[in-house]
Amino acid sequence: MYTLYYYPANANAAPHMLLQEIGAEYQLALVDRKVNGQKSKAYRQINPNGRIPALQDGKLVLFESAAIVLHLVDHHPESGLAPPAGTVERAKFYQWLIFLTNSLQEELMIFQYPDRLTGDNAKAMASVMHGAEKRASNFLDVIDDHLRDNGPYFLGDQVSAVDLYLVMLARWAQPMTKPPRARPHVAKLLDLVASRPAVQRAYAAEGITAPIC
Numbered sequence: 001m002y003t004l005y006y007y008p009a010n011a012n013a014a015p016h017m018l019l020q021e022i023g024a025e026y027q028l029a030l031v032d033r034k035v036n037g038q039k040s041k042a043y044r045q046i047n048p049n050g051r052i053p054a055l056q057d058g059k060l061v062l063f064e065s066a067a068i069v070l071h072l073v074d075h076h077p078e079s080g081l082a083p084p085a086g087t088v089e090r091a092k093f094y095q096w097l098i099f100l101t102n103s104l105q106e107e108l109m110i111f112q113y114p115d116r117l118t119g120d121n122a123k124a125m126a127s128v129m130h131g132a133e134k135r136a137s138n139f140l141d142v143i144d145d146h147l148r149d150n151g152p153y154f155l156g157d158q159v160s161a162v163d164l165y166l167v168m169l170a171r172w173a174q175p176m177t178k179p180p181r182a183r184p185h186v187a188k189l190l191d192l193v194a195s196r197p198a199v200q201r202a203y204a205a206e207g208i209t210a211p212i213c
């Protein structure tokens with residue numbers, strides 16, 4: 001039985017969608033951000049960074065949403081949500097997952113919380129936010145071009161955990177001047193994935209109903 005530490009629509013969403021897709025047994029443990037629960041002494045024993053999510057799998061405790069995704073697909077190869085290890089397709093799966101978590105997700109974090117870099121300096125905040133939005137927008141354009149030529153999913157006709165990850169990020173990116181859905185091939189992928197019953201169950205369990213992204 002897995003335990004997923006979560007707060008609605010936070011970085012737990014991708015692992016959560018995956019747990020539902022796999023049909024794994026799991027329980028949710030709310031980390032209440034309203035009272036800064038992620039910084040509590042008890043939660044820092046789980047994730048010393050004081051960030052959400054974390055996954056407990058028996059004695060194993062993992063943080064970083066992409067690492068949790070990789071652990072889950074490795075342990076549930078029957079789900080078919082990642083290509084077999086050692087294949088060209090698996091290499092591409094790694095490429096897109098790392099691109100999403102390391103490039104797009106990081107810019108979206110800065111876009112959402114520029115003050116973490118700038119403090120209260122309003123001018124610096126606006127400038128940092130603008131720069132992050134521009135970089136995130138460029139990354140989304142790269143994804144749209146890829147999906148145009150290779151879609152409808154990141155790996156062609158085969159849905160994978162990477163597609164779930166984009167749904168999570170697309171929800172966060174909705175406030176952008178040019179939101180993800182303004183790109184036709186990204187929009188198509190989001191429609192396909194957001195209509196999956198497992199995806200809807202995961203968000204519903206976090207108290208979120210359509211539209212998901």
Ligand SMILES: N[C@@H](CCC(=O)N[C@@H](CS)C(=O)NCC(=O)O)C(=O)O
Nearest residue numbers: 010011038050051052053064065066
């Ligand atoms: N790279 C990390 C990011 C985790 C993260 O920053 N989570 C946010 C919620 S989406 C969080 O815990 N924010 C609260 C805080 O930083 O205090 C991951 O993907 O797991």
